Amino acid sequence: MNFTDNLAIQLKAAGFSATTDQLSQFTTYYEMLIETNKYLNLTAITDPHEVAVKHFVDSLTALDDKDLIFKEGAKLLDLGTGAGFTGIPLAIMRPDLEIVLSDSLQKRLNFLSDVISKLGLHKVTTLHGRAEDISHDSAHREAYDLVTSRAVARLPVLLEWALPYVKQNGYMVALKGAAYEEEMAEASKALKILKGSIEQVKPVQLPTLDDKRAIIYIKKTGVTPKLYPRKPKDIKTKPLV
Numbered sequence: 001m002n003f004t005d006n007l008a009i010q011l012k013a014a015g016f017s018a019t020t021d022q023l024s025q026f027t028t029y030y031e032m033l034i035e036t037n038k039y040l041n042l043t044a045i046t047d048p049h050e051v052a053v054k055h056f057v058d059s060l061t062a063l064d065d066k067d068l069i070f071k072e073g074a075k076l077l078d079l080g081t082g083a084g085f086t087g088i089p090l091a092i093m094r095p096d097l098e099i100v101l102s103d104s105l106q107k108r109l110n111f112l113s114d115v116i117s118k119l120g121l122h123k124v125t126t127l128h129g130r131a132e133d134i135s136h137d138s139a140h141r142e143a144y145d146l147v148t149s150r151a152v153a154r155l156p157v158l159l160e161w162a163l164p165y166v167k168q169n170g171y172m173v174a175l176k177g178a179a180y181e182e183e184m185a186e187a188s189k190a191l192k193i194l195k196g197s198i199e200q201v202k203p204v205q206l207p208t209l210d211d212k213r214a215i216i217y218i219k220k221t222g223v224t225p226k227l228y229p230r231k232p233k234d235i236k237t238k239p240l241v
Contacts, residue, residue, distance in 0.1 A: 003027055003030055003048045003051075003052065004023050004024070004026075004027045006048065006049060006052055007023060007026055007027070007030075007052040007056065008023055010049075010052050010053050010056075010057050010207045010208070011056075011057060011060075013207035013208075014057045014060070014061065014206065014207055016057070016060055016093065018092075018093065022092050022093060025092045025119045026056055026089070026092060028118060028119060029084070029088060029092070029115055029119060030048070030051055030052075030056075032111075032114065032115055032118065033051070033083060033084075034046055034051075036111050037083075040107055040108070040111060042082070042083035042108065042111065043055070043082075043083050049208075053206050053207055053208060053209060054206070054209075055083075055085050055089070056089050057206055057207065058085070058086075058150075058175065058204075058206055058213075059085045059086035059087075059088075059089035059090060059150065059175075060086075060089050060090065060093055061175070061202075061204045061206070061213075061215055062086050062090065062148055062150075062173050062175055062215055063090070063093070063094070064200075064202075064217065069146070069171050069173070069217055070090075070094065070097070070146065071145065072096050073096050073097070073098065074097055074098070074145040074146050075097075075098045075100075075143070075144050075145050075146070076090070076097050076098065076099045076100070076144060076145065076146040076147070076148060077099075077100045077102055077127075077140075077144045077146070077147045077148070077165050078090075078099060078100065078101050078102060078147075078148050078149070079102050079131055079147055079148065079149045079152065079161060079162050079165070080102065080103060080104075080131065080149055080150075080152040080161075081101040081102060081103050081108075081112070082103060082108060083108065083111070083112075084101060084112050084115060085150055086148045086150050086175065087099050087100075087101045087124065087148070088101075088112070088115060088116075088119075088121070088124070090148070091119075091121045091123070091124045092119070092121070095121070095122075095123065096123075097123065098123045099121075099123060099124045099125075100124075100125050100126070100127050100144075101124065101125070101126045101127065102126075102127040102128075102129070102131065102134065103126075103127075103128065104128070104129065104130050104131075106128050109126040109127075109128055112126055113126055127140075130232070131161040131162070131229070132160075132161060132229040132230070132231070132232055132235065135161070135164040135165050135229055136164075136229075140165060141164055141165065142164065142165065142166065142167050142168065142220075142223070142224070143165065143167065144165050144166055144167060144170060145166075145167055145170045145171070146166070146170060146171050146172075146173060147162045147163075147165045147166050147170075147171075147172045147173070148172075148173045148174075148175070149161075149162055149172070149173075149174055149175070150174075150175040154179075154183050154186065154239075155174060155176070155180075155183035155184060155186060155187040155190070155216070156183075156186050156187050156189070156190040156239045156240050156241050157235055157236070157239050158174060159172070159187060159190040159191065159194055159196060159218070159240070160190060160194060160228055160229045160230070160235055160239075160240060161229055161235070162174075163194040163195065163196050163218070163220060163224050163228075164194070164224045164228055164229060166196075166220040167220060168220050168221070168222065168223065169219065169220060169221075170219075170220050171199075171217055171218060171219055171220065172196065172217075172218040172220070173215060173216070173217055173218075174215070174216040174218065175213070175215055176213065176214050176215070176216055177211070177212070177213055178211060178212040178213070180201070180212075180213070180214040180216065184198060184201070184216065186241050187241075189240050189241055190239075190240035190241070191218070193225070193228070193240055194224050194225075194228055194240070195220060195221050195222035195223060195224050196218045196219065196220055196221060197218065197219050197221050198216060198217070198218050198219075199217050199218065199219045200216075200217040201214055201215070201216055201217070202214060202215040202217070
């Protein structure tokens with residue numbers, strides 16, 4: 001079975017329906033990912049089925065069932081996007097979203113710029129820099145309806161990086177693995193200081209996999225104090241736990 005047909009099956013199993021054009025975009029993205037990965041470290045996952053499930057379908061599980069969080073035309077920052085997860089799959093399935101892909105490595109963003117151009121993702125742009133630096137820029141601080149992040153750091157650290165970008169009443173959406181309950185328990189202090197509240201936790205079961213995952217939807221409840229995020233050394237050695 002080819003990549004496109006298998007992806008269609010896995011998307012359907014996860015509750016998503018993609019058009020022929022969207023499947024074509026995903027396939028082109030997959031081909032560019034694998035080709036570029038030969039000389040630029042983008043992903044350790046290269047098996048076609050695993051890319052379909054663990055990268056593409058997994059990214060789409062961030063979407064809420066009734067689009068109450070991922071509202072029409074929302075402005076979204078994908079923090080630590082890496083090879084474009086979650087941002088590119090979301091842009092393919094939800095072309096109404098205005099998506100910014102943020103990463104600290106320019107080489108990865110160059111790859112993503114090529115993907116954006118090739119797929120015709122007109123509402124997607126890239127942003128180069130460290131998360132803890134850019135969020136102190138008034139152009140980006142509390143400027144986004146949504147911030148997504150996938151497997152970047154444990155939740156207390158991730159909150160300090162991400163919540164400063166989120167508008168009041170907007171959401172940070174964290175895609176988490178098996179330790180998500182433990183991470184949530186660690187995050188109470190960070191949530192209080194940074195002005196966030198866990199509003200919803202959605203357990204996720206990916207097709208053909210039996211590992212434990214969840215999407216954590218965190219609502220921004222106030223203005224994050226200007227002190228945060230702190231310097232990288234302080235964030236890592238003195239996390240808000």
